[in-house]
Amino acid sequence: MIKLLRILAVLLLIGIAALLAFTLIPVRKTAPVTDLAEDWQPEEGAGEYTMYAADCLACHTAEDGQDFAGGRPVESPLGTIWSTNITPDTETGIGDYTLDQFRAVLYDGIRADGTHLYPAMPYENYRKLTEEDVRALYSYFMNEVEPVSNAVPETQLSFPFNMRFGIRAWNWLALSHDPGFVGAGLSEAQDRGQYLVEGPGHCASCHSPRTGIMSQDGISADDESFLTGSVINGWNAPALRGEGSVSQKWSVQQMAQYLATGRNAHATANGEMGLVIRDSLQHLSDEDNIAIAAFLKGMDGGEVDLPETLMPEGAQAIPPEEADEAGAETAEMLASASPDMPIGARLYLDNCSACHFVTGKGAPGIFPELAGNDLVTGSEAGPLVSIILNGAAVDSTDRRPMRLVMQGYADRLSDGEVAALASFVRGAWGNDGAEVTAEEVTQQRESAVARHGGEESGS
Missing domain, CATH: 1.10.760.10 (Cytochrome c-like domain)
Structure with missing residues (x-):
């Protein structure tokens, strides 16, 4: 989803004082981590599914606009950021992007013309996407999405935030983690949930705090501050691990119900999380939402009991609880x-x-x-x-x-x-x-x- 770009504040620190140094830093170009053959093709439906897992629709669709055609404004204290057109239109979209250029957007935040994207694009997290999912996304956007001619407004921030070369230095500090994903190996379900949370779901972009340079303080499960909570646009993004978090208060089944439906016996989804469920998580399989819940439940070392089904047996209208x-x-x-x-x-x-x-x-x-x-x-x-x-x-x-x-x-x-x-x-x-x-x-x-x-x- 669209996040408040507090990250941009760091550009004030790295903009003017080190102008010459930044121009000497080479552009990051990450090679794919894969053993796939060049002619490998994704299974039918894999690209659309990965798109939902990565929550692409909400950010790149303006209110009452056409899907993926961009033009959605992100209001920040520094100015308005406009989401890009990611349909395969060759003039206003990404129709001319090669696979390598598409991967560079996801892994390094670099457009085909070499321009650095503002970190509204969660490439800090998308660096963990597997090559299979990168190729599946590329195939989906190039072959299954209708091209839409829509020239979105140009993002024009005030000085020094309009000087995008400063993002190059920020990237070399924030993108310290290698591309690719390695699971903790606790179980097949928990490893799958870990991948979805750390990579395509980019949960840390809201639920992890920020470092001194406003990068995500916790990208992976072995980072101490990972998913320990933050504040986004005046809303608390609650901790998903640790004392008092939902992973301790709710069962795996209750967490999975919340992800898939926006509601469970304890809570309903509001704000940004409501949009994530509407445009992303409800489209995932029951197995994947259970896997996400199992990973969150197990992060603090608790016992993980996988439910056989996402929804509880019997009537959905559960009697209200007595006061504790x-x-x-x-x-x-x-x-x-x-x-x-x-x-x-x-x-x-x-x-x-x-x-x-x-x-x-x-x-x-x-x-x-x-x-x-x-x-x-x-x-x-x-x-x-x-x-x-x-x-x-x-x-x-x-x-x-x-x-x-x-x-x-x-x-x-x-x-x-x-x-x-x-x-x-x-x-x-x-x-x-x-x-x-x-x-x-x-x-x-x-x-x-x-x-x-x-x-x-x-x-």
Whole structure:
């Protein structure tokens, strides 16, 4: 998916002071790591499947645009980055690219004309793609995608970020890992999941923190900071390993359900993750989503039990859970419906409890639990406030075709009331999130108005 290009900040450090040194650094050209014959061809459908695994569609398709024709804007503090046309159009797309030039884009971030791509393209991660998958992608885009003539706007950042030669030096620092993939050898399923996570899925681009030069701090499973969480565009990309992470709280089956459908007994997908599931993960096989979950579950050395099926046996509508020990006091207080309750609790009872219940456990597979929810308790309160103001939706997937929609409360609640409600949710049922101020709510409301062209968004 499109990521906030905080990486570009490093260009300020390596732009002017070492101008001459950078021009002397040779362009990186990575050779393929393969024993494949030159005339090797992928199996039918392999290219499209790899495209879904690599999440190409969302980044290279503008809103209401044609698939892969580019023109999707990436807003960053440094300016707007425009995604490229990757259809096989010979004038505005990649129709003239050779296999070697296509590989150079994926491995080294270098276009056919020698221009360095901005690191919105996750070539840090795509360096782990196998040669089979590189060739399958190339065959798919050249032979199965319709060419679209679409000249996208030229990315024009301000000085010094418009000087792309600086990326050459950044690449020599950030691309320290060799191309290709080597699994940990724990099991066939976990090795497959490791490949999908580290390579095509480029999960580290959101879920790993950043180094001092803003490269990914953790590309591989043996890196200490790999998938330990980050902040992207004001949203917490939660840790996928370590104490309190979903890999410790959820079973392999529950994680696989979330990947394939955007929902499970505990949570629903929002923000960037919702788009990843819509345009990528729901199209993977059950075996691959289980493999990803098995790899995540086993990263901390825990026992991995592979489910026979992705979905649980029996009815999908699971009864809501009772409050646990940490949430019992909050549940009892809400159930009392006392007029002496704090305003945040009363607002929750009036507006939220019908779906998320006094226990904060929600309706499994339908409405997410709020107790212990990473989005609720994260360091960034903006996403929770935005959802309260503007609502949210969980897209339809093949496995769970019903689209779930939560209304917004921008027209119903004042900024002070939204702050009180958000603060209550972030501190109820044992949650430990910081309080939210009315000023933070005002900022979120103004941001929503700006995004919608001056029209305030509401329910």
